[in-house]
Amino acid sequence: MEDPSKVTVFYDDRVLNHSPDVNAAFLPGRLDKRVRTILSGLNVQWKYPEHPGRIQAILDLLHREPIEGVQFAGGQVATREQLGRVHTTSYLDDVFSLRNKHAWLDVDTTAVSPGSVEAAEVAAGTAIAAVEAVVSGRTRSAFALVRPPGHHAEPVRARGFCLFNNVAVAAAHAHAELGCERILILDWDAHHGNGTQDIFWADPDVMFFDIHRAAPFYPGSGGLHEVGAGLGEGTTVNVPMPGGAGDVAYIKALNEILVPAAEYFKPDLILVSAGFDAHWYDLALNVSYEGFAAMTGIVQSLADRLCDGRLAFVLEGGYNTESLSHGVRSVLDVLAGGAVPQPRVCGMEEVDQAAAFHLSAFADEPPEG
Numbered sequence: 001m002e003d004p005s006k007v008t009v010f011y012d013d014r015v016l017n018h019s020p021d022v023n024a025a026f027l028p029g030r031l032d033k034r035v036r037t038i039l040s041g042l043n044v045q046w047k048y049p050e051h052p053g054r055i056q057a058i059l060d061l062l063h064r065e066p067i068e069g070v071q072f073a074g075g076q077v078a079t080r081e082q083l084g085r086v087h088t089t090s091y092l093d094d095v096f097s098l099r100n101k102h103a104w105l106d107v108d109t110t111a112v113s114p115g116s117v118e119a120a121e122v123a124a125g126t127a128i129a130a131v132e133a134v135v136s137g138r139t140r141s142a143f144a145l146v147r148p149p150g151h152h153a154e155p156v157r158a159r160g161f162c163l164f165n166n167v168a169v170a171a172a173h174a175h176a177e178l179g180c181e182r183i184l185i186l187d188w189d190a191h192h193g194n195g196t197q198d199i200f201w202a203d204p205d206v207m208f209f210d211i212h213r214a215a216p217f218y219p220g221s222g223g224l225h226e227v228g229a230g231l232g233e234g235t236t237v238n239v240p241m242p243g244g245a246g247d248v249a250y251i252k253a254l255n256e257i258l259v260p261a262a263e264y265f266k267p268d269l270i271l272v273s274a275g276f277d278a279h280w281y282d283l284a285l286n287v288s289y290e291g292f293a294a295m296t297g298i299v300q301s302l303a304d305r306l307c308d309g310r311l312a313f314v315l316e317g318g319y320n321t322e323s324l325s326h327g328v329r330s331v332l333d334v335l336a337g338g339a340v341p342q343p344r345v346c347g348m349e350e351v352d353q354a355a356a357f358h359l360s361a362f363a364d365e366p367p368e369g
């Protein structure tokens with residue numbers, strides 16, 4: 001057995017082969033035409049934001065500033081059976097028919113390039129590899145460094161840069177094959193994980209907790225009153241946030257809502273849909289690196305208390321490569337045993353420093369006159 005105190009990053013080069021090019025010749029079609037029309041009206045050079053450089057930036061930073069206790073392992077391809085636990089047969093047929101082609105799948109910018117279908121199979125399979133390693137005890141925690149992301153992908157549809165719902169495929173695999181009876185998924189990406197919510201909407205064995213920027217921010221779902229239905233009523237928990245919400249609000253939401261919900265639900269495994277677009281560089285919310293680290297500390301201690309520490313992260317969004325890479329690093333640092341910071345309201349620390357700098361000037365008696 002490997003050192004079980006370690007955190008393992010699962011990564012496979014094939015996820016870099018998903019590289020949609022907005023200028024390539026796409027399959028002709030209604031959506032293609034519509035997207036092209038929208039793009040041509042924008043009068044800016046539009047680049048596909050979910051590009052291979054995202055992962056490269058993370059790998060470069062981890063190489064430049066390695067973290068003791070973090071080890072790497074390879075990924076794997078998800079089988080059709082594994083994908084079929086959360087996606088319909090007709091959807092899988094459609095996606096597989098696009099192998100080695102350029103195409104738009106959805107009006108909200110989910111495109112494929114020749115390597116995309118395999119990259120998506122590897123992204124889902126690598127999330128499975130991470131979960132298998134955690135459940136078997138080969139690693140204490142895991143981080144699947146994958147793309148395309150997954151949490152917008154619905155059972156029947158690709159959306160928002162996502163082809164297969166990686167975290168859902170991993171959760172369904174843990175439930176079907178690894179003996180996990182109850183799985184908690186925390187989604188802290190800035191966008192609501194509509195696909196994951198949809199997949200487990202009526203499933204009492206998967207609790208889906210999503211904190212995100214509220215509608216009308218993309219994808220527009222994730223209202224407070226969306227709580228699941230049927231047998232799964234109550235196992236969907238949405239915490240919509242106003243634009244600009246930051247560390248203190250996020251940490252309060254996790255401590256005051258996630259923690260009691262998880263203690264009630266008693267998961268065997270905790271998964272995190274970890275997007276880093278809630279960082280202020282991505283301009284929607286105001287979470288800092290210390291905020292991501294503090295949230296990691298909260299879920300890590302939940303996992304330790306409730307499920308023998310079984311905790312796996314799956315990368316979702318984050319489009320500024322600087323904040324994406326440093327955000328991932330701040331999570332890995334805590335998973336590897338680093339100190340958990342206690343973030344304050346942005347600017348408070350600077351005010352304290354400025355006070356220390358200036359106040360001595362006013363401590364003496366004021367000059368006469």
Ligand SMILES: [Zn+2]
Binds near residue numbers: 189190191277318
């Ligand atoms: Zn996102």
